[in-house]
Amino acid sequence: MTPDELSGALSAALASAVADGALALDPAAVPASVHVERPRQREHGDWATNVALQLAKRAGTNPRALAEELAARLRSTPGIKQVDVAGPGFLNITLDAAAAGELARTIVEAGQEYGRNQAEAGKHINLEFVSANPTGPIHIGGVRWAAVGDSLARVLEASGARVTREYYFNDHGTQIDRFARSLLAAARGEAAPEDGYGGAYIHEIADAVTAAAVADGEPAPATLPDDAAQEAFRARGVTMMFAEIKKSLHDFGVDFDVYFHEDSLHESGAVERAVARLRGLGHIFEADGATWLRTTDFGDDKDRVIVKSDGNAAYIAGDIAYYLDKRERGADEAIYMLGADHHGYVGRMMAICAAFGDTPGVNMQILIGQLVNLVKDGEPVRMSKRAGNVITIDDLVDAVGVDAARYSLARFAADSTIDLDLDLLTSQKNENPVYYVQYAHSRTAAVDRNAADRGVARADGFEPSLLDHPSEAVLLGRLAEFPRIVAESAALREPHRVARYLEALAGDYHSWYQAKGADGQQRRVLPYPDEQVTDTHRTRLWLNDAVRQVLANGLDLLGVSAPERM
RNA sequence: GCGCGCGUAGUUCAGUGGAUAGAACGCCGCCCUCCGGAGGCGGAGGUCGCAGGUUCGAAUCCUGUCGCGCGCACCA
Numbered sequence: 341m342t343p344d345e346l347s348g349a350l351s352a353a354l355a356s357a358v359a360d361g362a363l364a365l366d367p368a369a370v371p372a373s374v375h376v377e378r379p380r381q382r383e384h385g386d387w388a389t390n391v392a393l394q395l396a397k398r399a400g401t402n403p404r405a406l407a408e409e410l411a412a413r414l415r416s417t418p419g420i421k422q423v424d425v426a427g428p429g430f431l432n433i434t435l436d437a438a439a440a441g442e443l444a445r446t447i448v449e450a451g452q453e454y455g456r457n458q459a460e461a462g463k464h465i466n467l468e469f470v471s472a473n474p475t476g477p478i479h480i481g482g483v484r485w486a487a488v489g490d491s492l493a494r495v496l497e498a499s500g501a502r503v504t505r506e507y508y509f510n511d512h513g514t515q516i517d518r519f520a521r522s523l524l525a526a527a528r529g530e531a532a533p534e535d536g537y538g539g540a541y542i543h544e545i546a547d548a549v550t551a552a553a554v555a556d557g558e559p560a561p562a563t564l565p566d567d568a569a570q571e572a573f574r575a576r577g578v579t580m581m582f583a584e585i586k587k588s589l590h591d592f593g594v595d596f597d598v599y600f601h602e603d604s605l606h607e608s609g610a611v612e613r614a615v616a617r618l619r620g621l622g623h624i625f626e627a628d629g630a631t632w633l634r635t636t637d638f639g640d641d642k643d644r645v646i647v648k649s650d651g652n653a654a655y656i657a658g659d660i661a662y663y664l665d666k667r668e669r670g671a672d673e674a675i676y677m678l679g680a681d682h683h684g685y686v687g688r689m690m691a692i693c694a695a696f697g698d699t700p701g702v703n704m705q706i707l708i709g710q711l712v713n714l715v716k717d718g719e720p721v722r723m724s725k726r727a728g729n730v731i732t733i734d735d736l737v738d739a740v741g742v743d744a745a746r747y748s749l750a751r752f753a754a755d756s757t758i759d760l761d762l763d764l765l766t767s768q769k770n771e772n773p774v775y776y777v778q779y780a781h782s783r784t785a786a787v788d789r790n791a792a793d794r795g796v797a798r799a800d801g802f803e804p805s806l807l808d809h810p811s812e813a814v815l816l817g818r819l820a821e822f823p824r825i826v827a828e829s830a831a832l833r834e835p836h837r838v839a840r841y842l843e844a845l846a847g848d849y850h851s852w853y854q855a856k857g858a859d860g861q862q863r864r865v866l867p868y869p870d871e872q873v874t875d876t877h878r879t880r881l882w883l884n885d886a887v888r889q890v891l892a893n894g895l896d897l898l899g900v901s902a903p904e905r906m
Numbered sequence: 907g908c909g910c911g912c913g914u915a916g917u918u919c920a921g922u923g924g925a926u927a928g929a930a931c932g933c934c935g936c937c938c939u940c941c942g943g944a945g946g947c948g949g950a951g952g953u954c955g956c957a958g959g960u961u962c963g964a965a966u967c968c969u970g971u972c973g974c975g976c977g978c979a980c981c982a
Contacts, residue, residue, distance in 0.1 A: 381925070390924060393962075403962075427925050428962060473982080513982050602982095630980055641909080641978075648980040655982050683910050684977040710911065711976075718917090752919070757912065757975070764918095764931095770944065771918095771931060779944050790941050832922065840920055843929070854937090854946045866941045884941095906944070 341419040341439040342446075343376050343820055346387055349420070350374035350431075353413040354391070362409055365399040376433075378817055382810070385424065385432035386440065386817050392429040403429025440816045441804025441879070447819060447886035448798070455893045459827035461500030466671035467493050470589070471508040474581040475519040475537055477732040478588055479723065480712050480760065485677050486733070487749035487899070488709065490594040491835035492677075494897045499830035504671065507589075507596040508662065511578055512603040513655065519581075520574035523549060527562035527573070539730070549576040588733045593742055593899045605661040611653055614661040615646060623695045633660070635691035638700075644688050659685075660692050663704065667696070675705045675833070677754075683708045707833055709754035716762045731762075739765050740772070743900045747774035750898050751839035773843050777891065778903055780846035783853065784888035785904035787865050791881050794866050794873070798885065801878030809863065811855040812883065815848045822890050826897065835897070842894045849887045 354370050357363035371391070379388040392407035399406060407425040414423045414431070419439030424432040447454045469489030472482040493503045510516075522536035526546040532538040550560050553572060561572035586599065605611050615631070618624050623634050629649035633656070636643050646657045666674045678685065686706050693704035714721040714731065723730050736745045751773065752758050764771060791797070807816065822841065829837040857863045865880040867873055892902040 377924090379925075380928085384925070388925090393924080396962090430925070510982065515982050518982095628980075632980095645980045650980080652980090654980065658982095680911065680976050682977085686910080708911070713975090715918095755911065756919075759918065761918085773930060775944055776930080779942085783942055783945085786942050794941080828922080834922085836920085840929085843920090847929080850945055851947090853941085854943095856947095862941095864941055868940060870940095906942090 341435050342443065343387065343824065344373075346376050346420075346433065346435075347373045349414065349417045350376065350389060350391060350410070353410050353417075354395075356413060357409055363399055363406070364401075365395060369395070369398055378821065379430075379432065382814070384426065384430070385422065385434040386813055387433045387435070389431050389433075390429070392425075392431060396429065407431050435813075436805070437808035437813070438805035440813060440820075441807035441883070443816050443820055444804065444807065444879075444882040444886040445802055447889055448882055451889060452893060452896075454889060455822045455826045455897075456498050457500065457823050457827045457830075459499040460496055460830050463501045464504070464670050464672050465496055465501045466504045466506055466666045466669075466674045467496070467677070468506040468508055468666075468675065469677040470594075471510070472585070473510050473515060474578055474585060475515055476539065476581070477541055477730075477734065478585055479733070480714065480731040480736065481679055483592070483733045483736055483745070484712055484749045484754075484758075485679070485709060486589060486592055486594045487746045488754050488835060489677050491746075491750045491838070491898050492830075492833055494899065495826060495829045495835045495838065498826050498897060501830070504598060504669075505594075505596045506598045506600060506666075509582065509599060509601045509603075510658075511582075511601050512606055512658065516574060516578060517570070520570045520577060523573035523577045524562065524566075524569050527560075545577050545580050546573065548580055549573055552576055552580075588737075591742070592733055592737060593746065600662065600665075602658045602662070605658050605665070606653060610661040610665060611657045614664045615657065617664065618660070618695055621695065621697070633692070633695065635688050635695070638691035638694035640687040640691040644691075656688060656692075659689065663689075663692055664696065667698070667703070673703060673705060675707060677707045677709060680708055680710045680757075705833075707754060710757040713757060713759045714762055715759045720759075721762065729762075731765075736765070743778070744772045744774050747777075747839065747898060747900050748772050751836050751843075753834060753836050773839075774900060775906075777839075777842045777846045777895065778901070779906060780849045781888060781891040781895065781902045782904055782906045784849070784884050784891065787881070787884050788888070790866055794869070796866055796873050796877050796881055798878055798882050801875045802882050803875045803879050806876050806879045807883060809852075809855060809857070811848070811852040815852045815883065815887065818845050818848045819886055819890055822894070829897075838894055838897050842891060842898075845887065845890060845894070849891075852883075 351374050358365050358367055358370060374389055374391045376387045376389045379385060392410060393403045396403040396406045404425055407429045411423040411425055411431060414420055419436050420433060421436045422434040426432050467489060469485045470482050472478050493505050496503050518533065518536045521533050522542050523546040525532055526543045527550055550562065553561050561569050564572060615624065618633060625632050625634060630645045631647035632643045633646050634643050644656050645654050646660065648654050663674060689706060690700035690704060693700045698704065714723055721729060825837055825841045829835050855863050865877065865884050867877050895902045
């Protein structure tokens with residue numbers, strides 16, 4: 341019996357109590373689905389619900405009386421072994437071992453589909469994340485959003501949404517000019533410009549630009565007049581930086597469906613069209629020689645200049661055109677993942693959304709993620725290119741590998757600042773919980789290998805009532821939660837919940853694997869070499885394989901591998 | 907000054923109104939004569955920053971307050 345089925349049984353019990361007058365409740369107040377949860381305390385049964393506490397007042401009765409009424413009706417439900425009323429009016433429900441154990445087969449047969457749900461079905465979601473400026477490699481902050489964003493995309497897809505992963509390259513404007521001037525300065529052996537970029541990568545790219553130009557039969561860019569030289573470094577340097585960023589992300593297991601160039605919005609006339617649209621809607625005005633968007637009509641702190649008095653588009657003009665473009669490409673919801681250092685943009689972005697007649701918070705959703713603090717010897721470390729302690733995506737992958745890097749960044753709630761210990765990254769990598777989860781998976785795989793050797797096959801030897809050990813009730817309950825964990829992760833846009841769930845599941849599996857029976861003997865999945873193969877072995881193998889499947893499905897949602905051996 | 911986020915075990919962090927607040931790491935004990943010890947079992951360790959409020963019930967919601975971070979451009 342799954343939580344959904346149990347929830348349905350509870351709804352039915354409520355409905356029947358209302359129907360025969362045992363419960364004076366407006367039928368409209370009967371919830372379509374009753375929330376059941378796993379109690380913290382094992383003694384509180386397999387599942388619990390507080391529905392009686394929530395409905396008692398409206399039914400004009402007290403919670404315990406209502407709970408007793410429901411309990412009486414629930415006890416006759418097939419698959420339910422025991423129903424208790426506890427505390428102020430909780431219903432604690434224990435399932436028959438057979439009814440609970442049936443889940444093992446359900447999961448094995450569902451395979452990769454187990455956990456998929458329809459919570460976000462029918463939505464086309466545009467998910468923009470990372471979007472780091474193409475003026476340098478992606479550093480630790482961007483890596484966090486790469487891990488979290490890609491995982492969120494996977495979780496949304498598993499919940500039925502169509503997702504477009506999108507990366508916005510800010511390749512228009514003064515910072516790109518600074519980047520180009522920095523390349524030029526490096527090529528000429530000059531110091532980096534005051535407002536420019538330093539770092540070894542600048543020299544590497546400058547050299548690469550020069551080599552590429554020469555290979556194409558052009559003069560070395562540094563020898564050209566300043567303007568032409570800068571343009572030569574800009575054109576090739578930005579392209580090279582794009583390529584490097586894309587490669588780093590690809591190596592990290594993150595590929596975007598769309599790499600969108602801000603520059604294209606200006607060159608295609610998309611900005612003008614978007615401004616014209618807003619002008620038609622009456623939200624544009626001219627003042628002080630500039631063109632403004634009246635964002636204060638939609639809750640922003642102040643109105644925003646979109647075309648500066650010098651005739652150049654302000655940065656926000658690109659955002660306006662870009663949002664419109666996403667919507668015109670079919671996105672129902674545009675999700676933006678921004679770092680905390682950009683949270684000040686939320687007001688104006690939402691105002692843009694509203695100005696187009698859309699609904700902020702629905703058509704546009706902004707997730708603010710906190711920054712990563714680097715710590716060494718317990719002291720915070722400021723990342724600075726000058727100090728040479730910039731942690732890039734490649735550094736991280738080189739140090740701990742993709743799995744550990746992705747997992748360790750994706751297992752935290754995005755709105756919590758995290759402290760990353762630099763020494764831990766390079767030395768004690770086994771502290772990463774990813775190994776705990778992966779080890780559990782490889783252990784299930786080892787059991788499968790040994791099962792084949794011992795001649796134990798699942799076949800039809802599945803007798804769920806044999807899964808009657810306390811550790812099996814715990815494990816089955818955990819497995820049953822997976823689909824809802826995925827759906828919640830999608831709905832709340834919090835993929836870290838998947839990682840936390842997997843850690844708990846791995847723990848339950850390890851406990852089950854080493855559990856002792858009532859006789860004090862080690863319980864085993866497989867028989868000893870000279871022992872007869874029974875349905876107990878086959879049934880436990882079903883459970884082992886169900887765990888294996890859920891661990892694999894969950895790790896996939898995090899973009900982390902599920903190794904068969906470690 | 908205004909705005910946003912965050913204060914939970916020694917440390918790093920979970921906990922979308924429920925029962926005795928959890929995990930990992932670290933610390934102290936146990937557990938390998940056959941399925942993987944990268945594991946299991948047990949123990950020590952907490953005024954959930956503080957003060958009010960809402961209610962059957964608050965780490966969670968509201969208000970205030972303290973601390974930390976970030977942001978408040980015709981920069982991008």
